[in-house]
Amino acid sequence: MRSKNNVIDYVIIVVLALMAASCLIPILNTFAMSLSDKTSAALGQVLFLPKNFNTTGYEEIIKDDQFFRSFGVSILRVVLGVCINSGLAIIMAYPLSKTSHEFRMRNVYMWIMVFTMLFNGGLIPTYLLVKNLGLVDTIWALVLPGAVPVFNVIILMNFNKGIPSSLEEAAVVDGANPLQCLWNIYIPLAKASIATISLFSMVGHWNEFFNGRIYINTVKNLPLQTYIQNLSMQISAEQMVNMDPEEIVRKLAVSTLTFNCAKAIVSMIPIVAVYPFLQKYFVTGIVMGAVKE
Amino acid sequence: MRNRKNEIYYNALVLPGMIFLVIFSIIPMFGAVIAFKNFVPAKGIFASDWVGLKHFHNMFNRAEVRNVMFNTVFLAVTKIVLNLIVPVIFAILLNEIKSLAYKRVLQTMVYLPHFLSWVILGIMFSNIFSYNGMFNKFVGIFGVQPKMHMIDNASFRPILIFTDVWKNFGYGAIIYIAAILNIDPNIYEAAEIDGANRWHRIIHITLPGIRGTVILMATLALGNVLNAGFEQVFAMYSPLVYQTGDIIDTYVYRMGLTKMQYSFSTAVNLFKSGVSFILITGSYILANKFAGYSIF
Known part of the structure; x- marks a missing residue:
């Protein structure tokens, strides 16, 4: 009985290890490719370690002014987007966490x-x-249409509901108005939740590429993900139909392969940099958002 | 309790957000009338001629639209089912691990893909599934002929489904992991004393313990039957796989913004929004009835 249990234990450990490893394989492979020479990468000789170690992919990025401009556009977009999203979420979640008895219009706004x-x-x-x-x-096309993060407002609102109303009542007795209550009681207590929804917005704005695609016509204003997507689709669909498969492989593979991998890796850096914080906060966030008392 | 002065503050705080919602969400809903018109940009929305349901008739008569609808529902339903099952399995297996450190390492690894954009993942997977890519090298060991999977109609749907489940299973498991942690540990101890083995514990304690959460997530997922994953398909597809990979959202984009058939595109979009609205509302009502879930 005991040894049978041990065997199953090991099976579970291995299955989980494989599932977890599968999550890193594409990333490691791309990283190794970005540091290999073009031919080895194109011939598929690279698995998890770079072959013929080579930094051409990254050197091409350094020479690509537009990559840095787009990186800047994306940073600006994240800063503006997060300020607008979280600012609006904070000021909306507070009144909406009141009951419809205290705030008559509340349910109308909610609906x-x-x-x-x-x-x-x-x-x-x-x-x-x-x-x-x-x-x-303009950058505003990327941040204003989604200015109100409805889901985040609901997460923050549910958190605010859990803050004991006696705190606010005590402040009101001392003559505080709702703005002062929001600033001095709710915001300090909701810091962790605000961090959570801000991280959600941050990742969302950094990764979003479709709005950049439809609203931005000038290359120099493109956010990074859209710029990368445009480049990786350089061989247009129409061309593809008219080429024979071998030609497509050669075109796709050799010219931009290591460059593309390097771009993917560099554009991941901000996400990886905030990943420890993401992990700390999003578990609370998702549980708060999905199940409520 | 009612205090008029407070309510003035409350309204003022909600107002800026409401203005944004009205401008960017409510006004476009009225703009959707162009689905019933023959919209010409030079004339504007109001002056364009009414054509009634012409675009909707047109839509149901086009074979390509039927194909797009089929792809959408097929991809979305498969993803919904697998995105429910795989996270549950992962959460249950994770619960069987005793070492906290190992658990933490596993969780750190599986949550990561959720935060990467489909553009980046598109580049990664088009390498992996390319002719000389890692996937062909791997199946080559078993004697399978290499193929260019990203432009192959037989492979494209499985790739979309697999990569979507791959990206989201860890993140999706969070909620089940939390639900399992809420199960009273005494029940497990009592079962062990009564001689229950691992399998008994999973079937009779863990699964019933998270049943409510699973049903809730399944119900809420019903609203996504027409959402096949726009960003993913858009980042990964090409004309060579339109037959199996084109979905409503990508079709709407191409018809509207590349082929300039504004009214037709909006009609297809409106059809999708309408059906989705009914599905989501229905799923919320069900979730409310059976799980006591409420949106706010």
């Missing part, structure tokens, strides 16, 4: 928010609106 989460006008009407507002080709 409007939930409705916008469930239904949307669609790609073209939104695009036409952004265009008519003159936001096309």
